[in-house]
Amino acid sequence: MSIYQRIAVIFVALFSLSVWAQNDKPTADDAKAFQQKLSDITIKPYHQPLAATGRDASCQLCHGAKTPTTPANDSNCLTCHGSLDQIAAMTEPKSKEGHPEPNPHNSIHYGKDVPCSTCHSEHKPSQVYCNSCHLFKYPNMKP
Amino acid sequence: MSNSKKTLPPDSINNPTRRSFLTKGALLATGGVMSLTMAPTQAAPVTINVPETVTGGRTRFHQIYDVIVVGSGFAGLAAALEAKSHGLSVLVIEKMAVFGGNSTINGGAFAVAGSPQQKEAGIQDSPELMYQDMLKAGRGLNHRDILHVLVNGTQEAYEFTLKHGVRYKPFVQHFGGHSVPRTLQTVESSGAGIIMPMRQSAQKLGVIFKSRCKFESFIQDNQQTVVGLEVKENYYFPDENSGLVKNYGARYGVIMCSGGFSNDLRFRMIQDPQLVSDLDTTNHQGATAEGILAMLKIGATPVQLDLIQLGPWSSPDEKGFGNVSQFNTIAGYPMGIMVDARTGKRFTNELADRKAREDAILVQRDEQGKPVYPICFTNKEGAKNAQSLPAALKYQVAWQFDTLKQLADHFALPYENLQKEVDEYNTAVANGSGDRLGKDVSRAISLAEGPYFAVRVWPKVHYTMGGVQINPNAQVLNSLTGNPIQGLYAAGEVTGGPHGASRLGSCAVADGLVLGRIAGAHVATQTANPLFSTSDSDNA
Numbered sequence: 001m002s003i004y005q006r007i008a009v010i011f012v013a014l015f016s017l018s019v020w021a022q023n024d025k026p027t028a029d030d031a032k033a034f035q036q037k038l039s040d041i042t043i044k045p046y047h048q049p050l051a052a053t054g055r056d057a058s059c060q061l062c063h064g065a066k067t068p069t070t071p072a073n074d075s076n077c078l079t080c081h082g083s084l085d086q087i088a089a090m091t092e093p094k095s096k097e098g099h100p101e102p103n104p105h106n107s108i109h110y111g112k113d114v115p116c117s118t119c120h121s122e123h124k125p126s127q128v129y130c131n132s133c134h135l136f137k138y139p140n141m142k143p
Numbered sequence: 144m145s146n147s148k149k150t151l152p153p154d155s156i157n158n159p160t161r162r163s164f165l166t167k168g169a170l171l172a173t174g175g176v177m178s179l180t181m182a183p184t185q186a187a188p189v190t191i192n193v194p195e196t197v198t199g200g201r202t203r204f205h206q207i208y209d210v211i212v213v214g215s216g217f218a219g220l221a222a223a224l225e226a227k228s229h230g231l232s233v234l235v236i237e238k239m240a241v242f243g244g245n246s247t248i249n250g251g252a253f254a255v256a257g258s259p260q261q262k263e264a265g266i267q268d269s270p271e272l273m274y275q276d277m278l279k280a281g282r283g284l285n286h287r288d289i290l291h292v293l294v295n296g297t298q299e300a301y302e303f304t305l306k307h308g309v310r311y312k313p314f315v316q317h318f319g320g321h322s323v324p325r326t327l328q329t330v331e332s333s334g335a336g337i338i339m340p341m342r343q344s345a346q347k348l349g350v351i352f353k354s355r356c357k358f359e360s361f362i363q364d365n366q367q368t369v370v371g372l373e374v375k376e377n378y379y380f381p382d383e384n385s386g387l388v389k390n391y392g393a394r395y396g397v398i399m400c401s402g403g404f405s406n407d408l409r410f411r412m413i414q415d416p417q418l419v420s421d422l423d424t425t426n427h428q429g430a431t432a433e434g435i436l437a438m439l440k441i442g443a444t445p446v447q448l449d450l451i452q453l454g455p456w457s458s459p460d461e462k463g464f465g466n467v468s469q470f471n472t473i474a475g476y477p478m479g480i481m482v483d484a485r486t487g488k489r490f491t492n493e494l495a496d497r498k499a500r501e502d503a504i505l506v507q508r509d510e511q512g513k514p515v516y517p518i519c520f521t522n523k524e525g526a527k528n529a530q531s532l533p534a535a536l537k538y539q540v541a542w543q544f545d546t547l548k549q550l551a552d553h554f555a556l557p558y559e560n561l562q563k564e565v566d567e568y569n570t571a572v573a574n575g576s577g578d579r580l581g582k583d584v585s586r587a588i589s590l591a592e593g594p595y596f597a598v599r600v601w602p603k604v605h606y607t608m609g610g611v612q613i614n615p616n617a618q619v620l621n622s623l624t625g626n627p628i629q630g631l632y633a634a635g636e637v638t639g640g641p642h643g644a645s646r647l648g649s650c651a652v653a654d655g656l657v658l659g660r661i662a663g664a665h666v667a668t669q670t671a672n673p674l675f676s677t678s679d680s681d682n683a
Contacts, residue, residue: 070377070379070385071379099533099534099537108331108333108335108336109241109243109247109248109333109335109338109339110241110242110243110247110335110339111339113241113242114240114241115240115241115354115355117240118240118241129240129241131462132427132428132462132463133248133425133427133462133463133464133465134461134462134463134465134466135461135462135465135538135540
């Protein structure tokens with residue numbers, strides 16, 4: 001262990017102690033409030049069956065081991081939904097007749113590079129990023 | 144790559160006080176623990192004593208590169224590719240989730256003086272003629288040194304884009320305010336046709352790209368040299384509470400290609416109070432002012448910040464640039480006419496420069512000051528190159544009519560006036576000249592035959608001509624001394640000068656590509672900052 005790492009451990013320890021010193025011990029009420037907060041978080045209907053796995057409450061299914069302060073990493077979405085190429089293929093217009101809506105997962109401006117969370121949200125309404133300039137209608141996009 | 148931390152001896156002059164050292168030491172050490180949990184691909188951060196004037200003392204650099212480019216539009220990619228081609232390690236940061244900024248959503252129209260397409264069409268052109276056109280549109284407010292650099296670099300920049308895989312339509316277009324057709328357009332009809340291949344090319348060559356990485360502020364040493372940036376990684380626009388602050392070092396320099404501020408309502412209204420919130424913008428959401436403000440903060444010279452251009456071809460019936468804008472530039476304006484919705488009469492030269500047209504349109508208001516949207520239309524022949532027309536019809540922001548009478552009835556225009564106006568216009572077209580409003584009708588077509596395609600028009604905030612002052616090497620100049628701020632370059636819309644009062648259409652792509660390349664090439668002529676000389680070459 002280098003000197004820096006030792007210093008680090010000491011500081012982490014000191015910091016943690018001071019936090020505990022300032023706060024009361026977590027109570028049953030706190031735990032309840034935390035559970036309440038978790039259950040208040042919107043989970044969209046199409047993802048609710050995942051609750052059956054019993055893993056949803058941990059948030060880890062989508063957010064990984066990190067504390068979920070930011071949207072899920074794309075790679076976690078892709079674990080279930082397939083590769084970027086597969087997703088792009090699924091939304092490719094079947095025919096070019098009648099001027100169909102362009103493929104949102106393989107667009108002129110960004111190709112297949114748009115992170116999932118640019119449009120899709122789990123805990124709040126999703127919105128189509130393209131529509132900050134366009135009038136596209138994607139009736140199959142889940143809200 | 145080594146995992147051992149490098150610490151330079153404390154600077155004897157700027158020796159930090161014991162107290163501040165302790166605080167910083169604590170932060171550094173806890174950061175050290177966190178770094179152990181980071182992905183192994185991350186380079187070891189280095190702590191360097193930067194004799195700073197701004198934040199003082201020891202600065203922990205999480206990553207060090209030769210060149211850092213802020214922004215991933217035309218200027219940013221051109222600068223990155225150029226710097227990379229000189230063997231430097233280059234990082235491009237982009238605050239949005241997606242790359243390309245405004246450049247990738249723009250029309251992909253690029254003014255080139257002396258293109259092969261012009262030669263094929265028998266059009267005589269030269270950088271000097273382009274210079275005169277831009278000076279005229281700019282009302283003489285152009286910074287001539289930068290303008291010279293711009294017009295002289297378009298042909299080379301065109302070749303440069305071809306080299307990186309950009310493809311253009313085989314014909315040349317005549318945009319308003321240009322004395323000859325000189326505008327090339329990507330086959331995609333979008334700047335994405337330049338951005339996507341250039342970014343792929345840059346990635347192949349080893350340029351590193353980070354999205355959701357927001358520029359926060361400059362890190363300078365005590366000579367005011369810019370030695371790096373503070374950024375927020377994992378930044379989720381527009382949530383200012385998101386993101387993790389990191390410091391990046393730049394051995395050779397930082398190139399600011401952060402674009403304009405058309406979508407920064409607060410800042411644009413400070414500069415031009417007429418540009419209120421009910422005027423939409425064609426720009427993407429990220430077109431905000433923090434990049435330029437940060438440069439002003441460290442002494443950059445502001446240039447003409449209140450010169451803000453509206454696009455005179457957009458539609459009130461759709462958001463952003465939309466589908467109508469391209470219809471108007473390709474078809475409506477060169478191949479058709481625009482009339483006052485109350486009188487059915489034309490009121491401006493449809494091929495005048497943007498400022499002339501926007502001024503003429505913006506006074507089309509009723510007694511209450513509410514907009515009376517003018518109608519622009521052409522016929523089927525005139526619209527044959529307008530690729531966005533099917534989409535415009537589909538979303539009902541453009542309409543098709545078999546006869547002029549139907550068109551007039553739909554918009555409640557006085558039909559007799561309209562017919563008279565069209566007849567008069569057709570006469571000028573038949574003669575090849577003599578238009579009442581001075582339009583160049585030598586390439587126009589007669590509007591005698593239907594069917595007609597019509598749209599409503601209202602300008603949108605489109606481009607900020609102003610920005611920071613640069614010299615012909617794209618170095619940002621200090622407002623007090625007029626000398627370059629060492630380590631700081633800028634290119635593209637964030638700079639001011641070349642366009643003066645009004646930018647000509649398709650000259651922004653030229654500006655970004657030409658000056659971006661110059662910035663990337665010039666930064667490569669510098670020597671690496673000795674501050675970083677003991678650190679590992681870790682990120683290249």
